[in-house]
């Protein structure tokens with residue numbers, strides 16, 4: 097059994113997930129990099145291991161029930177606990193951008209695809225890992241939400257996200273925020289803290305090349321919320337040290 101803290105990061109082969117694993121590793125945490133393709137997970141873990149980080153790669157398509165169970169079994173056998181879960185894996189609308197406006201004409205196929213990854217799978221994976229998080233002294237769950245899930249910011253007339261009204265993606269992140277609030281309340285007294293984060297608008301595949309933020313800065317909020325102490329927030333929504341409105 098490792099005496100180090102152990103973190104699982106989903107969608108860790110690239111983008112914000114890989115950088116989050118790197119920064120957590122640099123903080124002395126053993127990181128499990130989960131990715132849809134085992135080869136991609138192993139390559140990402142090897143890259144971090146070459147930098148002296150304790151890193152492991154596992155296959156985890158978050159939408160796959162058997163792989164969720166297998167991931168929990170792997171962590172149980174290898175570490176006997178999980179300290180940090182970063183629910184990072186996410187998708188925009190298939191073959192389209194999260195930044196194109198689309199409301200009433202959103203198809204059932206798009207809703208199902210986006211919600212399956214960004215919401216249902218986060219709930220199911222978290223539930224599968226809760227017994228291991230409860231074995232940690234101070235479990236931390238970080239849900240990668242978005243400012244695009246904020247009803248308050250969407251309601252500002254001519255507000256900062258007026259151009260981004262993609263119903264499928266935005267609603268999936270709003271739903272994720274409800275999960276954060278409910279789970280944080282449900283887990284009160286267990287030592288586990290659950291928070292949503294907005295990473296910023298970051299240059300990744302989802303963020304597009306038009307985004308102003310670079311990946312190392314984009315990962316900062318996830319890392320910060322993964323490492324909060326006992327006095328840290330619970331059931332909140334954060335971006336770079338500042339609380340966001342729901």
Ligand SMILES: NC(=O)c1ccc[n+]([C@@H]2O[C@H](COP(=O)([O-])OP(=O)(O)OC[C@H]3O[C@@H](n4cnc5c(N)ncnc54)[C@H](OP(=O)(O)O)[C@@H]3O)[C@@H](O)[C@H]2O)c1
Nearest residue numbers: 107111112132157158185186240242297298300301302303
């Ligand atoms: N970038 C932004 O501006 C921004 C803003 C707000 C929130 N976010 C959120 O931040 C998170 C990370 O996104 P990113 O910007 O880093 O985008 P990204 O570069 O497109 O990375 C997405 C990651 O999620 C993985 N993924 C997708 N579906 C998966 C599945 N079913 N199982 C496992 N992994 C899966 C991808 O794996 P593959 O390589 O296999 O496709 C990839 O590793 C997402 O939840 C996103 O919604 C991003």
